[in-house]
Amino acid sequence: MKSTRSKALVLKSIATFLVVFAFATGCSSGASPDVDPQDTELVLGRRTYVNSCVSCHGSTGAGGIGNQINTPEILELYPTIDEQIELVTDGRNRMPSFGARLSEEEIQAVVRYSRETLIEAALVEASSEVEAS
Ligand code: HEC
Numbered sequence: 001m002k003s004t005r006s007k008a009l010v011l012k013s014i015a016t017f018l019v020v021f022a023f024a025t026g027c028s029s030g031a032s033p034d035v036d037p038q039d040t041e042l043v044l045g046r047r048t049y050v051n052s053c054v055s056c057h058g059s060t061g062a063g064g065i066g067n068q069i070n071t072p073e074i075l076e077l078y079p080t081i082d083e084q085i086e087l088v089t090d091g092r093n094r095m096p097s098f099g100a101r102l103s104e105e106e107i108q109a110v111v112r113y114s115r116e117t118l119i120e121a122a123l124v125e126a127s128s129e130v131e132a133s
Pocket residue numbers: 048049052053054055056057065066067068069077084087088092093094095096098110111114
């Protein structure tokens with residue numbers, strides 16, 4: 001009985017920690033948004049993004065030398081993940097081609113990271129700004 005209750009307490013503190021952590025990382029502009037550590041593809045995607053894309057698209061995908069890629073409009077431009085994978089593989093204008101620099105797994109992972117994590121984090125950020133104002 002006692003141990004079940006303390007187990008629940010531990011789970012509750014972990015959950016609280018995760019929520020606080022997600023907020024803290026989501027609101028900082030310095031680091032690229034974090035991912036579920038259990039999702040190894042997204043972990044690889046984040047690492048690839050930090051190593052190969054941040055310099056032009058910014059840590060959150062809000063843009064810089066490269067354009068903004070953390071907006072849902074990207075999902076309209078590239079309705080399927082394969083179309084976006086093709087763009088990253090082949091490049092376009094000043095967007096370098098990554099086909100020879102990254103493995104297929106890395107490209108697939110980084111595109112998933114940008115379509116899921118970056119866009120989601122930008123939407124969360126935008127809604128928290130609305131709440132704060
Ligand atoms: C050297 C700078 C540079 C790097 C590094 C770079 N990009 Fe880009 N990226 C660009 C530029 C510039 C464009 C706009 C290309 C154009 O105008 O056709 C672009 C365009 C894009 C687009 C298309 C956006 C749209 O509106 O159609 C995506 C998606 C993208 N980049 C993803 C990535 C990913 C993922 C990486 C890392 C693997 C990456 N980029 C690395 C410069 C860069």
